[in-house]
Amino acid sequence: MKPKYLILIFALFTAFTANAQNVLKGTVYESGKNVRLPNVFIRDGNNKKQITISDDDGNFAINTETGHTLIFESPGYVSDTLYVTTLAPARIQMVTKTIALRQVDITSTRQSFDAHKEYPEVYTRSKVYPLSPSSWFSKDARDARRLKKYFKHEEEERHVDEVFTVTYVQSLVPLRGQELENFMTLYRPTYAFLKNNNGESLTVYINDSYKKFMALPPGQRSLPSLPVTGKSLQ
Incomplete structure (x- = not known):
């Protein structure tokens, strides 16, 4: 095999490995219970392009880096954050909150989420x-x-x-x-x-x-x- 092809394969392997090493996996639970939470919205506060939601079993995987902050949001639960210090599998526990009425003041200047x-x-x-x-x-x-x-x-x-x-x-x-x-x-x-x-x-x-x-x-x-x-x- 020609050297240039070896270099290309090595570069691709290195890129794939580096990307895989930047993936944080984990599971989201309801705090105090062994209940896994699906459809928890997860985003990287330092990189808005990195978002995901937990699956049926509460599992998630997201590209991130140490030093970044992950934000976990789900209706009925207090938003939680995780400061990434390691890419070892994470166990997130979300606390239920008292359902509060969300009164929205509608004005011409209110920016809705798009x-x-x-x-x-x-x-x-x-x-x-x-x-x-x-x-x-x-x-x-x-x-x-x-x-x-x-x-x-x-x-x-x-x-x-x-x-x-x-x-x-x-x-x-x-x-x-x-x-x-x-x-x-x-x-x-x-x-x-x-x-x-x-x-x-x-x-x-x-x-x-x-x-x-x-x-x-x-x-x-x-x-x-x-x-x-x-x-x-x-």
Whole structure:
């Protein structure tokens, strides 16, 4: 074999090895329990291009470096950070938080999250090309498609937050404090409902939901335990 080919092979091997050595793997758990958390959004605070989400079993792998900070986010849990001092497998434990109402003040200057602008490479990698098997089956492409679904879900939830606000609900029902929080969590409308109905329909929905809420036994008006479905965004 000619020397130049040997050099090329060695260079490729070195690059692959270096890349593999910069991958941090780990598992995300609910703190205090042996419950693995799927769909936890993970990003490198020092390199915005490096993002991923945990799989069905709470496992993740992300390209990073020592000295970087990883940020873990999931609805219903306190955001956690990991300062990378080693690339040894990590065990992340996320603490559940009291579900707080997310009242959003909508103004003309409020900048909404736009995943297409923030992470355009995800949408590029998620595309499927008929003559490119890697776009169908490679881990990178599959992860990109899962992230794309995650971003779509986040966008829909933000829309619900913008419409189903504390101020609006308070104007229709006499609930306040913890009772209001319980009501808005138990009867939070779906994005599909809001998309296919107008403001008048939402008013009717809230009033009907209030009647159902008040008809519940007092013990059933509290917030349910945070569910862990074990299903990822495949």
